[in-house]
Amino acid sequence: MLIVGINAYHGDASAAAIVDGMLVAAAEEERFNRIKHAAGFPVEALKYVVSAAGASPRDIDILAVARDPWARIMRKAWHALKMPSVARDRLSAQSRFASIGAEAARALGVGGSSIPVRRVEHHRAHLASSFLVSPFDQAALLSIDGLGDFASAMWGVGRGGTISPMGVVTFPHSLGIFYTALTQYLGFPKYGDEYKVMGLASYGEPEMLEEFRKIVIAPDGGRMDFMLAPEYFTHQRSGGEMTWRAGEPTIGRLYSDFLVTRLGPVRDPAEPVDKRHIAIAASMQRRLEEVIIDRLRVLQRATGLKKLCLAGGVAYNCVVNGKILKQTGFEDIYIQSAAGDAGLAIGAAFDQWHSSASRPREFVMEHANWGPQFRADEIAGLLSSRESEIASQGCVISKIEDEDELCRMTAATIADGQVVGWFQGRMEWGPRALGNRSILADPRRAGMRDILNSKIKRREMFRPFAPSILEEAAADYFTQSYPSPFMLMAYSVRPEKRAVIPATTHVDGTGRLQTVNARQNPLYHKLIREFGRQTGVPVLLNTSFNENEPVVCRPEQALDCFLRTKMDLLVMGQFTVRRGGGN
Structure with a gap:
């Protein structure tokens, strides 16, 4: 079927x-x-x-x-x-x-x-997208996002192939709209910019937290609901609908003039970020954490379950996610790699598979490699057709058929302080590059973060980079070691290791880590293990293979991105393109 x-x-x-x-x-x-x-x-x-x-x-x-x-x-x-x-x-x-x-x-x-x-x-599709592909037989479920089918949150219980909702929060109350509205106010107007503000929040203190407790009202008494104070927002009057032209989504202004009178002037996107902006970001993030952690405590007590499946766009907030196991009664958590609205496709499909008949659950999503892949002859043909262009930029094409040698060479290149574009296997599902469409660098070099932000990614300098670490080494570098295969958890880096991996340690001492094991991604695991053998540090700096565009999908997109940026080495399958022609 x-x-x-x-x-x-x-x-x-x-x-x-x-x-x-x-x-x-x-x-x-x-x-x-x-x-x-x-x-x-x-x-x-x-x-x-x-x-x-x-x-x-x-x-x-x-x-x-x-x-x-x-x-x-x-x-x-x-x-x-x-x-x-x-x-x-x-x-x-x-x-x-x-x-x-x-x-x-x-x-x-x-x-x-x-x-x-x-x-x-x-x-329901959000809940299904997490629970029905999770390893759990039963779990508490929570979906939180902006708005969908006139609701912004749903919680319940999953058992076997059945999902039983327990409650919803309906329009106009929404934690997703709260975060998006403040993201717009802070001068990040594009759809999906919320993660930038999450990174910015770590640079400051929540000095305006009391004001934000007036903006998002979370009742006491063991309740799951929450409310937005309407005077701070416009969507309850305008609807907050998404529009798109030529496929690019846009959401109109969500914050009100009253919010501006309370928090101060709106930041223009061209304006530098100052201390006030950072304090607002920190206060917003802290209030989000308070509300979600409190709701999860209520959910855990109400269900008596120790396992949690989380979904919806707010489930991308890795700072909140990293605190769940420490601050609630849950002991296990599952969030699939496309937790936001893209993941609805999987949720709707699995909901129908289990709704149409009484069927046992047999599938668990252990990795995110569900996109297109390309044969060696396709990559060879591309490189051959553009050989003169590649040579004109001082680059040399090679082929390394032995996998161990390919990893040894790539690890040595990274350890030498060079930047590598790594294109392997099937494209990842979800927004994170997880070792198949990645730009890789040495996490031990403090200056690498600025090099990548200014010369490769061309993005805001305050944004952090993620560490990919061997799953078996996570406890040596982080204060928590619960697996994070989809890069959706931020954990504190152990104090003694912060100087060891400074390029992937954020200003607040955390890292948004990806744990990698040989079952999920054998080749990427082998590369990190080889880098660890050469340097003593089984960690790579991993960021998405793109430059202000969607993550690359096809080999020609990877080659184009490599040639127009200052990456040193491109590895596509068994083929390499090295800038400068060195070995």
């Missing part, structure tokens, strides 16, 4: 395919059309996952769509009476979903037909 799940007409459009209950492919549309957080219909991602499943469009049994227009219909109707202009916008958006089966058929080249569609409520 082939079930294809999609997230459509929203940011991070995506598709995933499962065959007889096993995930075979998943990808975001942005990796194909090269528009960050691409919205709209995931045409190319859909084509890819069906092809990767070895199927034709007519083989699709169910198209699972992560949107249910009937969810909370009475609340929607009530708000429609209060906000008729917003209601018209929402009806226009919903109309796109009425013919989504036919749209999918057209995208796959079988126009005139329609693929059978099943709809899954937004937050």
Whole structure:
């Protein structure tokens, strides 16, 4: 049975395919059309996952769509009476979903037909995207994001193949909108910029925390709900709807003039970041942590369960995630690599697999390598076709067929202070490069962070870089060692190790680590192990293979990025391109 799940007409459009209950492919549309957080219909991602499943469009049994227009219909109707202009916008958006089966058929080249569609409520799909691919037989579940199907949070319990919701937080209250509104206010207006503010928050102290406790109100007494003080926001009047032009998502202004009077002037994106901006970021982050940690304590007590599955865009906040096991009663946690809206594609598909029949769970997502891969002859053909261009930039092409030698050479290059573009196997699912589409460097060199930010990534200097570490060595370098295979946890670096890996230690002494074991990614594990053998430090600095664009997908994109930046070595499969021609 082939079930294809999609997230459509929203940011991070995506598709995933499962065959007889096993995930075979998943990808975001942005990796194909090269528009960050691409919205709209995931045409190319859909084509890819069906092809990767070895199927034709007519083989699709169910198209699972992560949107249910009937969810909370009475609340929607009530708000429609209060906000008729917003209601018209929402009806226009919903109309796109009425013919989504036919749209999918057209995208796959079988126009005139329609693929059978099943709809899954937004937050249920989020919960399914984590629990139904987790290693847990039962767990407490929590989804938190901006807004989907008129809700911003859902919690419940998962047992076997069943998800039982216990409650929701509905529009207009939303921790995701809270964080996005303040991100806009701080001068980071693009969709998906919240992670920048999370990094900025570590540079300051939450001096305005009392004000932020007025902005987000979290009742005591063992309750899971929370509220936004409406005077600080505009979305309860304007709706906060997403729009997109040429696929790039945009959300209108979410903060109110009242918020500006309380916090001070809005930062212009061209304006330098000052102490006030940092204090606001720190206060916002701290308030988010307080509310989430308190809700999780309530959830743990209410369910009596020790395992937690987390999903939704707020689940990308690795600072919060890193505190969950220390500050709540949970002992195990699972967050899949595409925890945000891209992950809805997997959640909708697995929800339908388990809803349509009583089936045992057999699949666990242990790695994120679900995207396209490319054969050696395809890479060889690319390099041959562009050999003169490569040579004109002083670069030399080589081939190393022995895997051990390839790792030895690459590790030595990194240990020498050079920067490597590493392109291997299947592209990662989710926003993080996890060792297949990565830029790698030496974490021992304090200046490497500034080199990468200014010469390669061309991004804000305050943003940190992540350490990839052998899973078996995590306890030697971090105060927590619970596995973090998808780079979604920030742990404190042990004080005695901060000078050892300064390039991946953030200003607050933490690192957003990726733990790597040989089962999840054998080649990347071998490379880190070899770097550890050569240097005594089994850690690599890992950042996504891109430069102000989506992570590279195809070999030609990797080559283009290498040639226009100042990377020293490109490794694609068995082939290498070295700048300067040295050995």
